[in-house]
Amino acid sequence: MKSQFFSLALASLFGSHAIAQSQLTDIRDLRVVRNGSVLMLDNKPWKAVGANVYWLGLDENVTPPPGSPYYAPLHASYPSPGRITQIMSIINAMGGTMIRSHTLGVSVGNPLSLWPSPNQTNPEAFTPIDWAVYQARVYGLRLMVPLVDNFDYYHGGKYTFLRWAGFNLSRSGDERNPQVQEFYNNPKVVDLFKRYIESLLTHRNPYTNLTYAEDPTIFAIETGNELCGPVWGDMDVPTEWVRDIGRFVKGLAPGKLFVDGTYGVNRTHFGVEEVDIFSNHYYPVSTTKLQRDLEALASVDKPYFAGEYGWLGNAATADASLPAWYREIERNPKVMGDTFWSLFGHNVPDCNTFVEHNDGFTMQYGNPAHAAQIRIIRQHFVKMSQDLSISADAELPQVPCPAPTSLTP
Template sequence: MKSPILTWTVLDLPVVRNGSTVLLDNKPWKAVGANVYWLGLDENVTPPAGEPYYAPLHASYPTPGRITQIMSIITALGGTMIRSHTLGVSVGNPLSLWPSPDKANPAAFEPIDWAVYQARVYGLRLMVPLVDNFDYYHGGKYTFLRWAGFNLSRTVDERNPLVQEFYNDPKVVNLFKRYIETLLSHMNPYTNLTYAEDPTIFAIETGNELCGPVWGDMDVPREWVRDIGRFVKGLAPKKLFVDGTYGVNRTHLEAEEVDIFSNHYYPVSTAKLRRDLETLASVDKPYFIGEYGWLGNAASADASLPAWYREIERSSKVMGDTLWSLFGHNVPNCNTFVEHNDGFTMQYGNPAHAAQIKIVRQHLIKMSQDLSISADADLPPVSCPPPTSLGVQPSGQQGSRLF
């Protein structure tokens, strides 16, 4: 297992785009790893008494040890990056970055600061969505709609045409922009960089699985995408900007602000991937597979994991992929894995997942072209608890939470 990267020179370089190729240090770079959606705010663990917990939404902050261990796991897998919803989507409950409009919560920045810093320590990059299409514990577009006076919830109003006001109503759009500015202008005490400045966050995504009133309709106005793209690039000009529409919307292809297009795959499908790449053939921009169900379907050649990976690996336009979704131990409890209830929980170190994790690892190493690690070797162990020497407290602060 390779050691965490501590040379800051490369880490200070931004990831850039040259046509459909993504570069780091003037060399082609692949963004491969996993979705770790809970890095900023979790819903899967009930913390010890006295720790912050919002029971109605099962929300809590992940421990520093859980965050550090997942960085070590991504490194062991041969990954180069993480996509994480709650590093950017955190609105509407008392533990959020914005519990209410324009009211920042300093405590909510603590796990995010640590996650960004630990990614930097391990030489990993981060892709951060700004909003969620849904109405989950970490908030999303319905939260902003309610704040602006639209009494909507996804369980009742998913098909209500008024959900489009998230994109169209100036009050909602300006509220969303102020939230983005709160996020990107925050100074991380571990790095002394704002999130806008820190190249560890290499890409900002409009949102997660964005659509309109009908699921999968891709009804995200092009002008909204362009407007948010201009706003983000005004604050963070060196970030790559990702269209987070759920699917490739042809009307967005000429949006100059968009650097990367993406889609999600449940189940994986080589045929669907080919169709997406055909749609993108007319533009010189890369394609990112933001989520896919890593379990695959061995009974279907179109949906088997090895066939899926072969299709990805042969395409020069696919800049990378992140599986859904990765968990480790419930640190400081090293005897228990964290569970999630969607059927796609990958737990590194769980013998039940070892065979497929090895297939995943071989793919990530092949994509990253990291010659320092062997794709055919046994899965390397990841320590629990993780090494605390890889983390320091920011100046003037003393950590009190369990590692």
């Protein structure tokens, strides 16, 4: 059952108009598949280019109207349906094909989460996720969904599961504690994590009547975000754990691609058959680091994905560094795509105020201060996707606010 908050928000934003599902085209029912190191859609090569929009399922940046669900200690709230839809319209305007979104999969440990506590599902938390998956489908976009976070943020992560299993750990004080490896090694923790995955993937979306496992809109499932061991960046994610989670995910959702979410390219994972995609993150962008990753993967017939990178580059030289970074990506067919960090729009239904985030990488489409970088990113997306219907050199398209919730073919 839809939450009263979300239902009222939809009614307020879009009136009583029904959302036309008949306008979905056939290609949206097709799966993205892997052919060696190339991704294919409708028997054609397909590139995954877009943005990280981590807040689509659960937000930390907006204080909602009085009476709306809100968990003040962690500043957690559900994003409005208008904010979600506008992001889909923005990605379309930028020539993107997909979104990577943490909180479509990582949502544990606070009262607004999918799992506020072990084995306890919060149906209300599925409401914005259902809407996001549906709106991505309407706009012809695909989604990559991480399952857990290496950190201890408002949306939860591996430390949440560790605490649920009796390990009194937090990233703020225990990051280097060898016990953090119990997330991967402890049977109780692994079983709890698998049950959470199952509750997520078997959920049926009322907008599409598809489970998340069935819906090709979600094209890829990622083990997690920037996973490592007790030492930051050590890539100490056990091979057997990656294999075990991969088999479990593929058993539930055999049509999904499986992404190794280790923070870095771990060569010991090359033999894991279930892994379809390897990835890394870049702060700042570095062609040297990218070349090193691609050299490591040269012996593996699987694609590579630049899952996060700072769109500011080296700040003062952003316009110089981004084109060089993109040229390196565009010239290597093994790179299946990239998603910059991170995208925001207006605080819909307030169409005059941009949402701000505090990490210094807030990209706001429509903000004149970001227009130069957005043009560079858009040109790159169009080159990668080879969408001949888009003129990359044209003026940036206007994105309406509120954005339409259905599209005319």
